[in-house]
Amino acid sequence: MDEQILIQNALEGDLASFNSLVLHYQDMAYNVAYRIMGEHGAADDAAQEAFISAYQKLEQYRGGSFKAWLLRIVTNNCYDELRRRQRQPVAPLRPEMPDGERVEDPYWLEDDNPLPEEHSEQSELQAAIQNCINALDRKFKVILVLVDVEGLDYQTAAEAAGTPVGTVKSRLARARERVQECLQGFWELLPETFRLRDEETL
Amino acid sequence: MMNERRRNQDLELLSAYLDNELSPTQSQALEARLHSDPDMQARLEKLRQTKRLLAELPRLRAPRRYTLSPEMVTVRRPKKQPFVGTLRLTSALAAVMLVVMFGVEFLLTSGPLARPQMEAAPMVETALDSGEPQPLIVWGQPGAGGAEAKVNGMGGGVDMMEEPMMIESMPVEREVAVEDAPAPGEMPEDIPAGEPEIMLEAMPEAQEEAYALQMPLDDESGMPILGINPEEGGEIISRSSDFIVEETTQPAWRRALRAVQIALGAIAVGGGLAWWVLRRRN
Numbered sequence: 001m002d003e004q005i006l007i008q009n010a011l012e013g014d015l016a017s018f019n020s021l022v023l024h025y026q027d028m029a030y031n032v033a034y035r036i037m038g039e040h041g042a043a044d045d046a047a048q049e050a051f052i053s054a055y056q057k058l059e060q061y062r063g064g065s066f067k068a069w070l071l072r073i074v075t076n077n078c079y080d081e082l083r084r085r086q087r088q089p090v091a092p093l094r095p096e097m098p099d100g101e102r103v104e105d106p107y108w109l110e111d112d113n114p115l116p117e118e119h120s121e122q123s124e125l126q127a128a129i130q131n132c133i134n135a136l137d138r139k140f141k142v143i144l145v146l147v148d149v150e151g152l153d154y155q156t157a158a159e160a161a162g163t164p165v166g167t168v169k170s171r172l173a174r175a176r177e178r179v180q181e182c183l184q185g186f187w188e189l190l191p192e193t194f195r196l197r198d199e200e201t202l
Numbered sequence: 203m204m205n206e207r208r209r210n211q212d213l214e215l216l217s218a219y220l221d222n223e224l225s226p227t228q229s230q231a232l233e234a235r236l237h238s239d240p241d242m243q244a245r246l247e248k249l250r251q252t253k254r255l256l257a258e259l260p261r262l263r264a265p266r267r268y269t270l271s272p273e274m275v276t277v278r279r280p281k282k283q284p285f286v287g288t289l290r291l292t293s294a295l296a297a298v299m300l301v302v303m304f305g306v307e308f309l310l311t312s313g314p315l316a317r318p319q320m321e322a323a324p325m326v327e328t329a330l331d332s333g334e335p336q337p338l339i340v341w342g343q344p345g346a347g348g349a350e351a352k353v354n355g356m357g358g359g360v361d362m363m364e365e366p367m368m369i370e371s372m373p374v375e376r377e378v379a380v381e382d383a384p385a386p387g388e389m390p391e392d393i394p395a396g397e398p399e400i401m402l403e404a405m406p407e408a409q410e411e412a413y414a415l416q417m418p419l420d421d422e423s424g425m426p427i428l429g430i431n432p433e434e435g436g437e438i439i440s441r442s443s444d445f446i447v448e449e450t451t452q453p454a455w456r457r458a459l460r461a462v463q464i465a466l467g468a469i470a471v472g473g474g475l476a477w478w479v480l481r482r483r484n
Contacts, residue, residue, distance in 0.1 A: 019269040030264035044265060051268045055275060129255055147221070148256035154223050173210075173217035173249075180252040191255075 003066055011058055018058070022051050025067065028150065029074045035145040036078040038134040046081060050074040068159035071150075075142050075160060082138055125189045132182035140175035147172050216246045220253055286480050293473030300466040307459060 009017035029050055034043035050073045061069050133141060146157040147168070154172075158165045183190060215232055218224050224232065236242050452460070 015270060015272060015275060022269050023267065026264040026268045027261065029268070031262045034262050035259070040265065047264060048268050051270060052274060055270055125255075126259055129259060144256070148253055149259055151257070154218075154221065169218055169223065170210075170214050172221075173214040176217055176249050176252050176256075177213060179256065180248050183252070183255070191251075 007058070007061065007066060010055070015055075018055055021066070025070055026051070028067070029070065032071060032074055032145055032150055033078055035130070035133060035149050036075065036141055037081065038130060042081060046074060046077040050077050053077070065156055065159060068152075068156045071146065071152075071160035072162055075146075078142075079138060125186070125191075128183065128186040128189050129179070132179045135182055136175055136178060140171050140178065143168055143171040144175035144179065148176070212242065212245070213249075216242070216249055219246070220249055286477060289473050289477045289480070293470050293477060296466045296469035296473065300463060300470055303459065303463055303466065307456075307463075 003021070006017040006021050010021065026047065029047040030043055033046040033050070034040060037043045037046060050070065053073050054070055057073070133144065136144065142161050143157060143163075146152045146160055147154070152160065154165050154168050157172075158168045161168065163171075215224065215228065219229060219232055236246060
């Protein structure tokens with residue numbers, strides 16, 4: 001069904017129409033949230049919150065790209081959560097036994113069966129790349145994820161990030177360079193072509 | 203500095219070139235540089251590899267459905283109550299008005315605008331300038347025998363004259379007269395009894411009607427005892443309380459101003475507190 005019709009129906013209170021939009025965009029929302037947050041649990045919360053917020057604020061949607069509008073809510077949720085974590089750092093989950101000995105792996109964290117997406121991420125290179133993304137500053141990270149991970153063009157990324165296109169352009173260039181520098185620390189993991197070309201330039 | 207800036211500009215050009223976000227003119231210019239500059243080529247290749255690695259990251263699927271149920275939709279976040287903004291605005295306005303009112307009051311009482319009122323205050327001087335004769339003794343005025351008589355106990359227990367003496371007012375030269383006149387507690391002893399006329403002669407007759415104070419005289423000196431009202435049977439009279447009441451009583455406009463200031467202060471503080479509490483609750 002046409003996206004605009006679904007939006008119009010949702011505005012009139014048709015929750016089923018809105019849920020059709022949710023099903024269409026939920027993977028994108030989760031993927032972006034995960035790449036920004038770097039954690040499955042936080043990404044899950046951010047994505048769910050984003051859809052609830054989107055429904056509640058649907059009357060604020062003024063046309064244009066619904067995808068960009070929705071991604072802006074997702075990225076804002078991630079921003080808020082990252083900011084909150086920066087203010088209130090989370091204490092490590094290292095509960096103590098009655099005798100005072102610290103438990104390294106509490107039983108409720110034990111899970112030998114990784115989720116499918118976690119299984120795919122066991123590739124060390126992918127983990128290294130995600131590590132480099134996590135190390136980026138928030139404003140660079142969001143642009144990099146929107147353009148290079150999600151594949152948005154500059155204009156849509158600018159709408160989703162709420163910044164001018166020129167800012168997207170400069171932040172993306174710097175973010176790519178920083179990731180590239182970060183990846184040098186994972187030299188042995190990089191593809192051969194990447195290494196050979198880099199060796200040539202050294 | 204220049205090199206760093208130039209380097210960043212080149213980095214942006216190369217990055218945008220990878221995404222086909224350069225204009226045809228910019229692309230042609232950059233391609234010309236790439237043909238002749240191996241360093242630029244190397245940088246472009248590194249960026250291309252990085253972009254490729256990022257694009258090869260797996261697209262994660264949502265671990266569950268995020269579809270909304272009617273319960274989830276009805277349990278909305280507590281919206282900002284509409285009166286919270288009004289509360290904050292009212293509190294701020296009240297605070298501003300309070301400051302303005304304090305400023306206006308200051309200008310009216312102490313500032314340059316207060317001059318007309320201040321000039322009206324010294325009534326004695328004005329009255330003297332007008333040539334109107336002033337009384338030597340004013341009942342109830344501090345320092346003129348009223349309050350001090352009570353404090354010092356002057357006149358207490360003194361027998362009253364059967365026929366109170368009429369005291370005439372002093373001439374216009376009040377300051378001199380006051381200076382010359384003995385203070386209530388310093389009545390000169392060398393003045394014989396029955397000679398108060400010496401002082402009274404100096405008083406003009408014009409003030410008889412206004413200040414025909416019937417003063418009791420001391421038995422021994424014959425001088426008037428200041429601070430005693432013969433009509434009140436030798437009681438120690440002090441109207442200083444009247445004076446004090448008159449002094450502390452504020453004008454009506456100031457009382458109204460004070461009430462408004464208190465009300466504004468209450469609104470500012472109360473509104474601010476309420477807004478803060480509501481904000482914390484949300």
